[in-house]
Every structure is written in structure tokens, then in C-alpha cells.
Amino acid sequence: MPATDKSDRTMTSVTEQEALDFHSQGRPGKLEISPTKPMATQRDLSLAYSPGVAVPVKAIAEDPATAYDYTARGNMVAVISNGTAILGLGNLGALASKPVMEGKSVLFKRFADVDSIDLEVDTENVDEFINCVRFLGPSFGGINLEDIKAPDCFIIEQRLREVMDIPVFHDDQHGTAIIAAAGLINALALTGRDFKTTKLVCNGAGAAAIACIELIKAMGFNPANIILCDTKGVIYKGRTDGMNQWKSAHAVETDRRTLAEAVEGADVFFGLSAKGALSPDMVRSLAPKPIIFAMANPDPEITPEEVAQIRDDAIVATGRSDYPNQVNNVLGFPYIFRGALDVRASTINDAMKIAAAEALASLAKEDVPDDVAAAYQGNRPRFGAQYIIPVPFDPRLISAIPMAVAKAAMETGVARKPIADLNAYGQQLSARRDPIASTLQRIYERVRRQPKRIVFAEGEEVQMMRSAIAYANQQLGTAILLGREEQMRETAEQEGIDLDRPGIQIVNARLSKRVAAYTDYLYARLQRKGYLFRDVQRLINNDRNHFAASMVALGDADGMVTGLTRNYSTALEDVRRCIDAKPGHRVIGVTIALCRGRTVLVADTAVHDMPSAEELADIAEEAAGLAKRLGYMPRVAMLAYSTFGHPSGERSERVREAVKILDRRRVDFEYDGEMAADVALNARVMDQYPFCRLSGTANVLVMPAFHSASISTKMLQELGGSTVIGPLLVGLDKSVQIVSMSAKDSDIVNMAAIAAYNAGT
Numbered sequence: 187m188p189a190t191d192k193s194d195r196t197m198t199s200v201t202e203q204e205a206l207d208f209h210s211q212g213r214p215g216k217l218e219i220s221p222t223k224p225m226a227t228q229r230d231l232s233l234a235y236s237p238g239v240a241v242p243v244k245a246i247a248e249d250p251a252t253a254y255d256y257t258a259r260g261n262m263v264a265v266i267s268n269g270t271a272i273l274g275l276g277n278l279g280a281l282a283s284k285p286v287m288e289g290k291s292v293l294f295k296r297f298a299d300v301d302s303i304d305l306e307v308d309t310e311n312v313d314e315f316i317n318c319v320r321f322l323g324p325s326f327g328g329i330n331l332e333d334i335k336a337p338d339c340f341i342i343e344q345r346l347r348e349v350m351d352i353p354v355f356h357d358d359q360h361g362t363a364i365i366a367a368a369g370l371i372n373a374l375a376l377t378g379r380d381f382k383t384t385k386l387v388c389n390g391a392g393a394a395a396i397a398c399i400e401l402i403k404a405m406g407f408n409p410a411n412i413i414l415c416d417t418k419g420v421i422y423k424g425r426t427d428g429m430n431q432w433k434s435a436h437a438v439e440t441d442r443r444t445l446a447e448a449v450e451g452a453d454v455f456f457g458l459s460a461k462g463a464l465s466p467d468m469v470r471s472l473a474p475k476p477i478i479f480a481m482a483n484p485d486p487e488i489t490p491e492e493v494a495q496i497r498d499d500a501i502v503a504t505g506r507s508d509y510p511n512q513v514n515n516v517l518g519f520p521y522i523f524r525g526a527l528d529v530r531a532s533t534i535n536d537a538m539k540i541a542a543a544e545a546l547a548s549l550a551k552e553d554v555p556d557d558v559a560a561a562y563q564g565n566r567p568r569f570g571a572q573y574i575i576p577v578p579f580d581p582r583l584i585s586a587i588p589m590a591v592a593k594a595a596m597e598t599g600v601a602r603k604p605i606a607d608l609n610a611y612g613q614q615l616s617a618r619r620d621p622i623a624s625t626l627q628r629i630y631e632r633v634r635r636q637p638k639r640i641v642f643a644e645g646e647e648v649q650m651m652r653s654a655i656a657y658a659n660q661q662l663g664t665a666i667l668l669g670r671e672e673q674m675r676e677t678a679e680q681e682g683i684d685l686d687r688p689g690i691q692i693v694n695a696r697l698s699k700r701v702a703a704y705t706d707y708l709y710a711r712l713q714r715k716g717y718l719f720r721d722v723q724r725l726i727n728n729d730r731n732h733f734a735a736s737m738v739a740l741g742d743a744d745g746m747v748t749g750l751t752r753n754y755s756t757a758l759e760d761v762r763r764c765i766d767a768k769p770g771h772r773v774i775g776v777t778i779a780l781c782r783g784r785t786v787l788v789a790d791t792a793v794h795d796m797p798s799a800e801e802l803a804d805i806a807e808e809a810a811g812l813a814k815r816l817g818y819m820p821r822v823a824m825l826a827y828s829t830f831g832h833p834s835g836e837r838s839e840r841v842r843e844a845v846k847i848l849d850r851r852r853v854d855f856e857y858d859g860e861m862a863a864d865v866a867l868n869a870r871v872m873d874q875y876p877f878c879r880l881s882g883t884a885n886v887l888v889m890p891a892f893h894s895a896s897i898s899t900k901m902l903q904e905l906g907g908s909t910v911i912g913p914l915l916v917g918l919d920k921s922v923q924i925v926s927m928s929a930k931d932s933d934i935v936n937m938a939a940i941a942a943y944n945a946g947t
């Protein structure tokens with residue numbers, strides 16, 4: 187890892203502007219609420235609200251346990267803070283803590299499919315806080331307390347645990363402790379140490395630190411070998427200044443008084459304090475092969491680069507995602523609550539915490555399979571100093587941790603709804619993985635291994651500049667911004683965008699030495715299609731799409747992304763003047779729709795207006811090919827309004843004929859039709875056609891015409907709450923992707939990554 191200073195590091199992973207834009211773009215903030223039941227008709231309203239709602243009300247009043255059947259309670263966790271210890275930023279108040287709490291809520295959903303809402307409670311008074319939270323029990327299956335300063339957090343958590351009958355879990359304490367313990371188990375094993383004789387110094391004696399020390403002691407770490415420090419130095423027996431009962435419980439007999447004295451010869455340093463607290467001299471004074479967990483956020487007690495400048499025998503972990511060995515509670519809280527909720531645990535006890543830590547530690551020692559390697563940005567990790575703990579995106583976590591937690595809850599008698607079939611539970615857990623996340627991860631990982639040069643054709647657009655920077659920052663390759671440099675720089679300056687960074691190249695079409703080559707190339711293609719040489723010159727000089735597509739066609743770039751300033755079909759026409767279909771292929775658009783854990787590819791969403799039977803068969807082949815490249819086993823449904831001949835009608839004829847053509851072509855994927863969308867997507871409806879050749883519900887839908895494809899995917903996005911990616915252009919001889927005019931930065935970066943992926947990684 188190159189040596190950079192701390193501020194550089196912060197800036198190279200994401201810029202401050204990127205962080206603000208990320209939070210403000212679209213709907214401000216990071217989460218929204220969406221209903222799980224239809225609310226469309228009078229009947230829906232009668233069921234969901236009065237009078238229907240009275241029935242579950244009475245049922246719950248009679249038997250409170252039925253609240254788990256009739257309401258969202260069982261999968262709902264509140265993330266609650268008063269903002270008195272926001273990360274390592276200190277007491278910045280309840281309101282300022284909201285971005286962190288929203289973030290924790292979305293991580294619950296993203297990683298473990300736990301629904302969550304953030305609640306910021308505007309009081310620093312412990313009793314007021316407790317009184318506010320204690321009455322919220324009926325709303326939630328669990329309470330995740332966050333970023334509340336010590337010692338208040340200890341009192342708050344203890345009292346709430348006593349009065350509430352659902353898990354109350356202070357994440358900064360126990361989440362952190364579980365992850366740190368897992369990392370420690372592995373780091374000790376790697377350095378040949380054990381819990382009994384290792385000497386550990388923990389800087390910080392707040393929420394996270396006290397809980398870490400308590401957990402590792404509960405796991406067998408020798409209490410006499412742990413020294414705790416805070417802002418006043420070593421916490422020794424007899425100290426009175428700045429003490430409280432929680433610190434006193436860990437005070438030791440020692441004549442060391444400062445952190446510098448404490449760390450001398452220590453094997454392990456835990457930092458749960460503040461940025462920069464561990465000095466280079468202190469690092470020097472640690473024992474051979476020291477273990478340094480600098481866990482303060484967002485900036486650690488010392489950076490891995492700083493340690494590397496001093497010694498090369500250390501195992502270093504931080505709380506950040508942009509260094510190896512991220513010891514951060516994000517690895518824990520989503521999965522721990524998943525397991526606790528699934529068995530309706532009344533609490534999260536030590537046995538469940540230890541089980542989670544051990545499961546996490548074991549996972550790091552396992553071989554990393556292909557689909558998991560994607561989460562590691564292409565560097566398949568092997569258990570060792572740079573990989574003591576899995577990354578948060580590791581898709582195995584959702585199976586391993588909740589299972590361990592649920593089992594421990596059952597074994598210790600706190601599970602109110604024990605799981606009878608643990609195998610089935612394991613499968614349910616894997617099904618909760620977000621499928622597109624792993625698909626996109628795979629794409630990003632492959633591109634990182636073979637970075638590509640992608641032209642961002644509308645380089646003067648602010649969104650393109652931001653996306654290009656994100657593309658380069660994510661080490662996907664070189665982002666080439668096409669446009670007038672002066673204009674670009676002026677806009678960049680106004681918007682606070684720094685274009686002079688590695689991975690960004692600016693190409694000014696008018697000044698490019700390649701203009702003549704591109705003009706000759708395009709003229710040769712268009713001269714018999716009614717274009718004069720000067721028409722082509724104008725296209726190359728004035729039109730970014732023609733210039734960019736010619737760059738790609740002549741190998742000056744590997745792929746391109748465009749579409750922000752022109753509608754899809756116009757941009758596609760521009761590109762098609764410069765680039766043909768791949769020999770033997772047909773150019774089509776495929777949209778990826780993700781809804782409720784399912785991914786379906788819909789085609790053709792871009793090119794063919796009313797495809798013939800032959801064209802429908804081609805579309806099926808192209809879409810199935812893309813599905814395979816994305817790692818899916820295609821099951822293609824040829825859609826129509828009718829199913830296997832009923833109702834009969836001329837419009838379904840083409841689709842039926844397309845199926846026969848696929849039969850004749852003997853294609854190597856599953857397909858059938860014609861069928862209606864519900865037959866294709868609903869297993870119970872499909873069962874009514876036992877002769878249907880699909881082995882399961884379809885994951886590729888070939889639409890009978892462009893209008894049905896376009897209308898249905900747009901409806902899915904707007905009404906169905908689906909995430910929709912695309913249309914992805916498939917079948918072109920060179921790699922081009924066109925975004926929609928309303929694309930967000932993240933859409934553009936995804937499309938650029940897909941263009942890079944298709945460019946032959």
C-alpha cells in the first residue's frame with residue numbers, strides 16, 4: 187500500500203463532496219418506508235385499515251405473541267442514539283447523529299434483511315432517554331443502541347434490558363467487542379500466542395473499550411494482563427481522577443502511568459479512543475509481531491501506512507473499509523440481530539456473542555470460493571496478517587453468523603421460537619442475500635483485475651465528471667472525459683471537482699491528433715449511406731457520441747458510456763453509425779430488474795420495435811448469453827398475453843413460432859412459451875402446466891414487443907419498488923453502454939463498469 191498521509195487517505199477513498207452528494211441526491215437521506223401489502227382498492231383499505239384491522243388488534247390483545255404474525259414487529263429493529271459519542275467525533279448531538287443512524291438502519295437491511303428505523307432522542311439525561319425508549323417495546327423486535335457515550339450507555343443499556351422483553355444491544359459495546367474478539371482470536375493464532383499469557387493494552391475506556399475487555403475476559407483472557415488507558419493515562423488501582431465504576435472494575439496494580447509506558451513490550455494494542463492516539467515511538471516499543479487494532483472511526487489511532495514505516499512484523503486492523511482487516515461492528519450487528527429475531531430471542535446473551543465471534547473467526551480460516559472472492563476486489567484472500575477477518579460484503583456472513591447466534595440462543599434457553607429445521611433455516615438465510623449486489627461485485631472485481639479505459643462521452647456534464655472520478659477511484663481503470671477542456675475545468679472548479687487526479691484523462695475532441703483517423707474511419711462506413719466527407723467531419727468534430735464511439739472502434743478506448751444528454755434511441759443511432767453488431771449477433775437491450783430478492787432479465791428493452799419470430803429467437807439467445815455471463819443459469823420465458831395457446835390469438839403466433847425456431851436451433855439453455863408473465867414468475871401458476879419445460883420460475887423474460895418490454899420494466903421500477911438496471915446494450919462488436927437521461931451517478935458508474943466488463947475482462 188503506498189504511503190500517504192491520513193488526510194490523503196480520506197480524500198482518495200471518497201471526497202467530501204462525493205459524501206455530501208451521495209446523501210443529498212434524489213430523496214435526501216438513505217432510507218424510505220415502503221408498504222408490503224397492496225393499498226389500492228376500497229377492499230385493501232377495508233382489510234388494512236378499518237374495519238379489517240380490528241381483527242388482528244383483538245387477536246394481539248388476546249395473545250400478544252400473535253403480534254409477530256400480524257405486524258412487522260418481528261423483523262423490525264430500532265437504531266436509537268442521542269448522538270453523545272458519534273463514531274470518534276464526540277458529542278455532536280442527536281440530530282447530527284442521524285446520518286450514522288440511517289446508515290446503520292440501511293446496513294441492517296442490506297446485509298441481513300432486517301427492517302430498521304432510526305430514532306434520534308434529543309436528550310443527554312439518562313432517565314429521560316430510558317423513559318423514552320422503554321415504552322417503545324411493542325413496536326420492535328429489538329433495540330440497537332448506538333453512539334451513546336460512556337458511562338451513560340452502560341446505565342441505559344442495563345436498565346432497558348431489565349424492563350424490556352426484547353433484545354437491547356448497545357452496538358458500540360457488544361458489536362465492537364464481538365468483532366474485535368474474532369479478530370483477536372485469529373491474530374493470536376497467527377502470531378503463536380494464547381489468551382492466557384498475551385499482554386494487551388486498550389486505549390479508551392468508554393463504551394467500546396470496556397465491552398471489548400469484558401468479552402475477551404469472558405472468553406478466557408487473563409485479566410492481569412490487560413491495561414486500560416483513557417485521556418488521563420493508565421487506569422490503575424487507586425486512581426481517583428476521571429474514574430467510574432466501569433473503569434474501576436478493570437483497574438490493575440501497576441506502576442505504569444502513561445499510554446507510552448503501558449504499551450512498552452505489550453503484545454496487543456486495542457485503540458477505541460481517538461485519531462492519532464498511538465505514536466510511532468509507541469509502535470516501536472511494542473513486542474515483536476505486535477497486534478495493533480486501531481479501531482477509532484473515521485480515523486484510526488494510527489494508520490497501517492504509519493505502522494509500515496516503523497516495522498513490518500505487525501498485524502494491523504482498523505475500523506475502516508479502505509484498509510485490509512476491517513474490525514468494525516458492521517460485521518456483527520446485522521447478523522446478530524438476524525439470528526436473535528429468527529428465534530425470537532428475549533435477549534442477546536454472552537453465549538450468543540461468543541458464538542458470533544467464533545463463527546466470524548472460523549470463516550476467515552476457510553477457503554474463499556469463487557463467488558465470495560468477488561467481495562474481496564479480486565484479491566482472493568488467504569488467512570494471514572492481511573486477512574484476519576472477513577469483509578462486510580462477504581456473502582457467507584449471512585449464513586454463518588445468524589446460524590451460530592440462533593443456535594446459541596436455543597442452547598441457552600432464551601429462544602422463544604426455537605428453529606426445528608436448521609438446514610431449512612440455513613437455506614432461508616442464503617436466500618436473503620441481495621443477488622444484484624453479488625452480480626455487481628463480480629463485475630467490479632473482474633474489472634479491477636483488468637482495468638479498462640472507458641470514455642465518458644458527455645465529459646462536460648457534472649454528473650459524468652463525478653462518475654468518472656468514482657470510476658477511477660474504484661480502480662476500475664482510466665476514465666476518459668471527452669469535451670472542451672476549458673469548459674470542463676471551469677465547471678469542475680465551480681462544482682469543487684478535482685480533475686487532476688490519477689485515472690482521469692481529458693480528451694479534447696477538437697484538438698485531438700486522432701480526428702483525421704476517426705473521420706476516415708467513419709467516412710469509409712458512411713460514404714455509401716448518403717454522407718459527404720464534410721458531414722462526417724462535422725460528426726467527428728461536433729458530436730461526442732461519434733467521436734467516442736470511433737475512439738472505441740479504433741481501439742483508443744476499451745468502452746464508452748453516454749446517454750445523459752440525448753434520448754436512448756438517438757444515442758444508439760449515433761453509436762450504430764460507428765460500431766456494428768458482433769458477427770453472428772443481434773444488438774438488443776436487456777434490463778435487469780431486482781425485486782424482493784429475485785433478479786430477472788427482461789429483453790429486448792431497447793432496439794426491436796415489433797420483433798419477428800426469428801428476431802425473438804435471437805433476442806432469447808442474446809439475453810440467455812448475458813444471463814450466463816452474469817453467472818445465472820438462464821430459464822427463458824417467451825412471454826405473451828396467452829399461455830400455451832390460450833386464449834388463441836394472432837399476436838401470440840410470433841412467440842409460438844419463436845419457440846419452434848429455438849427448438850430447431852437446439853440452443854443450450856432452458857426456454858419455453860408462449861406464456862403469460864404470471865405463469866413465468868409464479869411457481870404455483872406454472873405448476874398448472876406440468877409439461878412446461880422450465881425447471882423453475884423464469885429469470886429471463888423475452889417480451890413480445892418493445893412497448894410491452896419498456897412499459898413493464900418502467901412500471902416495475904415506479905410501482906413495484908424494483909431496482910432496475912439498464913437497458914444494457916448486448917451484441918455490439920465493441921463495448922458501449924447508454925444510460926437514461928435521468929441516470930444518477932451510481933447508475934453511470936455501474937454502466938461504465940459493465941462496459942468495462944463487456945470489453946473483455
Ligand SMILES: NC(=O)C1=CN([C@@H]2O[C@H](COP(=O)(O)OP(=O)(O)OC[C@H]3O[C@@H](n4cnc5c(N)ncnc54)[C@H](OP(=O)(O)O)[C@@H]3O)[C@@H](O)[C@H]2O)C=CC1
Nearest residue numbers: 273274336391392393394416417458459482483505514515
Ligand atoms: N471499529 C468499530 O467497530 C468501533 C469503533 N469505535 C470507536 O471507538 C472510539 C470510542 O467510541 P465509544 O467507546 O463509543 O466512545 P465513548 O465516548 O464511550 O468512549 C471514548 C473513550 O475514549 C477515551 N479517549 C478519547 N480520546 C482519547 C485519547 N486521545 N487517549 C486516550 N483515551 C481517549 C475516553 O477517555 P475518557 O474516559 O477519559 O473521556 C473514553 O474512555 C471512537 O473512535 C469510535 O469510533 C466505537 C465503536 C465501534
Ligand SMILES: CC(=O)C(=O)O
Nearest residue numbers: 273274358483514515
Ligand atoms: C463503527 C461504530 O459504530 C463507531 O465507530 O461508532
Ligand SMILES: [Mg+2]
Nearest residue numbers: 273332333358
Ligand atoms: Mg457506533
